[in-house]
Amino acid sequence: MNIEGLDHIGIAVRRLDEALTLYRDHLGLELKSIETVSEMKVRVAKLAVGSTILELIEPLAGEEATRKFLEKRGEGIHHICLRVKDLDQAVAELKTKGYQPVYDTPHRGSGGTKVNFLRPANTHGVLLELCQLVLSKAEGRVEGKTV
Ligand code: CO
Numbered sequence: 001m002n003i004e005g006l007d008h009i010g011i012a013v014r015r016l017d018e019a020l021t022l023y024r025d026h027l028g029l030e031l032k033s034i035e036t037v038s039e040m041k042v043r044v045a046k047l048a049v050g051s052t053i054l055e056l057i058e059p060l061a062g063e064e065a066t067r068k069f070l071e072k073r074g075e076g077i078h079h080i081c082l083r084v085k086d087l088d089q090a091v092a093e094l095k096t097k098g099y100q101p102v103y104d105t106p107h108r109g110s111g112g113t114k115v116n117f118l119r120p121a122n123t124h125g126v127l128l129e130l131c132q133l134v135l136s137k138a139e140g141r142v143e144g145k146t147v
Contacts, residue, residue: 001090001093002086003082004082005051005052006080006081007052007082007113008055008081009052009054009055009077010055010057011056011075011077012066012075013057013058015058016034016043016058019056019058023045023047023054029049030048031045031046032047032053033045033046033111035111037109040063040110042059042063043057043060044058055081055110078127079126079127079129080126080127082130084130086132087106087130087131091116091130099122101118102117106132109131112135114132115132116129
């Protein structure tokens with residue numbers, strides 16, 4: 001397994017704008033981007049904290065996982081994401097060790113990443129996201145509207 005670092009911590013929020021009052025305005029963290037990830041039906045704001053990112057996640061209409069989380073547990077830490085060099089290889093290796101990823105094939109994440117998850121039942125209570133940065137041929141990170 002080739003874990004490159006802690007990519008981000010995901011925080012489920014009901015309203016992005018309200019959460020930004022604390023994280024951007026009062027804590028003064030730099031807002032890197034706000035993005036709608038249509039495949040995941042969420043809006044995501046990314047704030048830089050040193051070399052890692054806080055990711056505020058607001059579910060959009062029709063989204064279920066984050067919405068259920070908010071209903072059950074309220075706002076709070078939703079997942080942590082470890083960045084790997086090769087997601088397919090990492091998931092294959094985890095499968096050989098008996099773990100079952102949430103998706104059969106990787107999903108498109110925010111900021112030009114592909115992602116998969118391991119469920120909290122298998123990870124000592126943490127929804128664990130694995131992501132791989134996918135570079136576009138021309139200009140590095142694809143998608144992601146920079147603010
Ligand atoms: Co994430």
